[in-house]
Amino acid sequence: KLPSASSTVVVVIFFILAAIGFFVSKIAGIMQATSIINKHFSFNSKVIIVSGLITSIFVIVSVPQLEIFAPIAAQIFAPLIIIVFYVKYYDNNFKFILDKKEFFRILKIGIPLAVGTLSLAGFKYAERVLALWLFGLTFLGYYGFAEMVYMQIVSFLKMPVKVRMVDIYQGIGNNNFIKVHKLVVRETRFLILVSLLLIFLAW
Numbered sequence: 001k002l003p004s005a006s007s008t009v010v011v012v013i014f015f016i017l018a019a020i021g022f023f024v025s026k027i028a029g030i031m032q033a034t035s036i037i038n039k040h041f042s043f044n045s046k047v048i049i050v051s052g053l054i055t056s057i058f059v060i061v062s063v064p065q066l067e068i069f070a071p072i073a074a075q076i077f078a079p080l081i082i083i084v085f086y087v088k089y090y091d092n093n094f095k096f097i098l099d100k101k102e103f104f105r106i107l108k109i110g111i112p113l114a115v116g117t118l119s120l121a122g123f124k125y126a127e128r129v130l131a132l133w134l135f136g137l138t139f140l141g142y143y144g145f146a147e148m149v150y151m152q153i154v155s156f157l158k159m160p161v162k163v164r165m166v167d168i169y170q171g172i173g174n175n176n177f178i179k180v181h182k183l184v185v186r187e188t189r190f191l192i193l194v195s196l197l198l199i200f201l202a203w
Contacts, residue, residue: 010137011129014072018125021075028079031086037166043090045159051081052152059145067137071144153198157191 035044055078062070132140164183171180 011132013069014128014132015125017069017072017076021072021079022121024076024083025079028082028086031083031090035086035090039166040090047082047085048155048159051078051085052155054078054081055148056152059148063141063145067141071141071148074148157194 032044032047035041055074058077059070059074062073066073128140128144131143164187168180168183171177171183
């Protein structure tokens with residue numbers, strides 16, 4: 001059964017918003033990576049917590065007006081908050097400069113590496129389109145909100161490992177594999193324990 005014209009318009013708007021959110025999130029990711037490289041972990045953690053809290057409030061407040069588009073708009077809103085925090089409070093003199101030669105060199109290397117991420121993103125968006133067509137807007141709204149909460153929890157759980165990535169890369173570069181192994185085992189153990197605690201509380 002072919003979708004109606006109205007549902008087709010919703011899907012088109014959905015994909016446009018998703019594309020905008022993907023682009024903005026990449027810009028925010030660059031700024032977060034800069035702070036992590038400079039080992040400003042405290043600032044980065046505060047930004048993640050505050051942006052997550054504000055985004056959650058935004059979704060709850062805007063659902064009655066935006067309905068299904070509220071969780072999608074939140075994926076644009078959240079990285080915009082992160083960008084504002086970094087531009088306003090992070091003293092790094094960050095500037096965008098396009099080096100064409102370096103850009104195409106990185107693009108050649110990055111496209112094969114990005115295939116996995118793009119495939120996962122395509123799968124996630126396909127899930128939402130199927131949920132919209134099969135179960136309707138209300139179900140998709142609940143699904144989008146639940147997924148956003150899930151991503152916030154995952155982002156929180158990954159923070160202990162994420163802040164150690166610079167040390168892990170340095171250890172690999174210095175062939176200090178014993179130190180890297182200890183870091184990975186310790187942070188993974190912490191992640192497992194917290195995950196088990198959350199599962200127990202949720203159960």
